[in-house]
Amino acid sequence: MRLRSTLACLALLASASAQAAGRPRYGGELRVAHGGPPEVAEPALADTPLEATLLGLLSPPVCRATRDGGFEPALARELSRPTPQSLRITLPGPASATALARAWMRLASNDGASPYRALFHPLRGEARQVTPQGATLELTLAYPWPDLEHALCHPALAPPAAPNALGPFTAAGRGALEAQTAWPQGRPYLDRLLLTATDQRGLSRLWSSRQVQVELGVASETDTTAGAPLYATFLAFSPRRLPPDFRQAVESAIDREDLTRLFVQAPAQPMPHLLPPVMLDAPARPRPSAPSARPARTVTLRYDASVEDQRAVAERIQVKLHERGYTVALEALPRAALRARWAQGDFELMLHALLLPPIPGPALAVVLDAGGRKDLLGVELPAIGALASSAARDARARERAWPWPRPCPWSPCTCRGWECASLRTWAG
Incomplete structure (x- = not known):
């Protein structure tokens, strides 16, 4: 059987508490081959669709877009608007808030050299100075921008995939990811992911020899499902x-x-x-x-x-x-x-x-x-x-x-x- 959607494939990797009643048993490992780099660390540079997906396994942004045009928390526990001109982001802990604030300030600086800094333009000071208050970030808008939450869902705005990053999985050696039990959205279904980075020829070889169960970033003329072409x-x-x-x-x-x-x-x-x-x-x-x-x-x-x-x-x-x-x-x-x-x-x-x-x-x-x-x-x-x-x-x-x-x-x-x-x- 072949599943026809990247999102459907990745949905098998992480759990959601709302689906607990119909959830399969936890455990096991999945062997995944992909055409991306062996490691993805800098979110602002991990902006191919494949690299952004791999980064999201280790260090997602504060929220993620939903199919109905809305958003839902990912790294954040909650996003709220105390006033129309402010956004409060509640994170899992002070360490997460500090890491995210540092990542955003670096991206917004001249040293960041990233066009994704434009997503911060509606913020007062354009995120050049973000000060955490415990596990909370308080953001003030310079002008009305109702789409701020959607902008912050961009994977380039995630914190770096550092050893202390909080995502569905955590790095456990080269190419190995282990389930992160502290992930705010619920423990992933799988215990372990084994990732192999290779080229298109390597993807074909691994697939034909049945050495992997999932392939990401491989073209197919007959069974391809594209996400939104962005x-x-x-x-x-x-x-x-x-x-x-x-x-x-x-x-x-x-x-x-x-x-x-x-x-x-x-x-x-x-x-x-x-x-x-x-x-x-x-x-x-x-x-x-x-x-x-x-x-x-x-x-x-x-x-x-x-x-x-x-x-x-x-x-x-x-x-x-x-x-x-x-x-x-x-x-x-x-x-x-x-x-x-x-x-x-x-x-x-x-x-x-x-x-x-x-x-x-x-x-x-x-x-x-x-x-x-x-x-x-x-x-x-x-x-x-x-x-x-x-x-x-x-x-x-x-x-x-x-x-x-x-x-x-x-x-x-x-x-x-x-x-x-x-x-x-x-x-x-």
């Missing part, structure tokens, strides 16, 4: 280092439909706007004509060495921009180095992939900051947050994302959902 890839470019008509050159050269179908692992969608189609289902603009011919020019396109799709996309952009008179040199960088270059503005071209929140307002905040328009956050977000209705806020965010601000040096490319999670059991 893992978005953009082409960032530096207006200071490129001609004024460079956007026209890119938009005229790149066919997003072909790029997605031929060079991005399914399931994926072309992304013609600042927000993914699941949030902004608007027709794509007609592709412009090519700009006037210019003398040949050499530029460097940097991309994430750990994301296989990015190399294929970068090579395709290299070919298409050659038709517009650009010789594109490719440079693969570790994600931390790539984000540091982004924060410093030290690039000509860069492929930048982001795991966007599932709510249009917070997603727009991340995209604007990542696209070099942090200055627009103080203009756009208060106007969105002032609307009482969630439907009105979502509509306003979509309206502001389409058409996107032309000075934004940012060209959307593609977006992906969860690659695949397969679970098989064999009789006997």
